[in-house]
Amino acid sequence: MATVDVDAYLDRVGVPAMRPSPEALATLHEAHVRTIPFENVDIQLGHTPSLQLSDITDKLVRRRRGGYCFEHGLLFAACLERLGYQVTRGMARVRPDSPHGSRTHLVLFVDVAGTRFLADPGFGSGLLMPLPLEDGATTEHGGWPYRLRRDGRLWRLEKPDEHGEWVAAHAFDETPQRPIDYVVANHFTATHSHSPFTQRLIVQRLDRGSCRKLFGNRLLVEHATRPSGQPRAVAADELDEVLRWLDIVLDEDELTRLRQVYAGTEPPGA
Template structure:
């Protein structure tokens, strides 16, 4: 008689090393002006808002022909020590590392900006953060997005700082929405809860920083969200949007004015970088 033994194998996701031990947590907290505090919904909201209001959203490196490094020590050197900004991958990886060092449970995910468009790729990093029995959407790298986290519940809303957002669940997806002028809602991005690996962000980062269809390779983008206003530099156009419905202020920025405008947006570049950015502006 022949005996057949059946072996059942299970596949588990590999443990991921996000190198959070390389982060100088004290330096990061000094940068955003926050104390180290035990995990709580209130502390998470304070950290999120302080990060968004302190560290600029910008794509200067991409405009200069550089692909931003996603290695945590490089991100911290740039956003914390050199007082620069970055885009979603840099912001999100830095914030997630700080949260984990503070004791939060964090899952790094990916979203599609322009979710309802069939050709929209997965190119945005966000995090799902657990605090006790509650979970939150933390999204510090969405430019003119959330000031504070949203509870990960269908229909959750916030108007913090005067900026309304809604989170809606549709099947396995979560949709972050903003109001439209006709009292409707527009999908800013959509995501599911699939955990991502570091290499997933490396691939998306390469697309964002180099592909001709990427919005970040076409023009300089700087955004600063605050209570009641959002300041933006989009190519040659500088504008201030107001949460209370006041008309948007707009003006055109010349190459000679670029340095002053960047400084007003808390972007620190050296003289060589500024000269190269002015050359890009002159060629537009």
């Protein structure tokens, strides 16, 4: 935790230091999600993302890159603790109603002012703000509703499907996790052939009312209150421009390698 530069982090997300409160937590959570991209570029380049806080800080804060749930969550948790919050690190099973849903998603429980909140800044196009850990708690996230439902010892984070039916995005209990648990989950997520993160480039940028998504070579802007457009194909020579539009800037070596992988001329990690 001591390796995290909180001042640099707050400058990165554009929020001043504030005393712990539910309102301050919501402000910081939203600023984090709207500023730091969700992306798996390193995995597409054949690298397993480091879970060392010094490496995460260098990547997401100083180099102004993004990352996926483990990187987002560990950085956010450490900064919250440095700011005086009580944080418990947990794990969720993504798509719990699917036989292929894996327990590989980092979630955070933050206790402040007598209330426990689910904080989840690394859930791709999901939560813009924390949710109170209360059965039936429903909140809007940039126009997309989410709710929490208690199911025995499990909590289910639910969102409406295209028919308006509530479906589970992920499910979790409140068991604290150890650092080694994330090492194991990170290894699977970054290296296994069945992981969606090894199969294609994924970038998501959630904002109020819209979400920009690059899945493989398909770019889509989804809207909360109006019909979304059709996805368009992105060629390898457009990657730099598109990634910059998604707030990701790569160095020349990274961009060259990603173009090769993206165009299918070189397998990841070759």
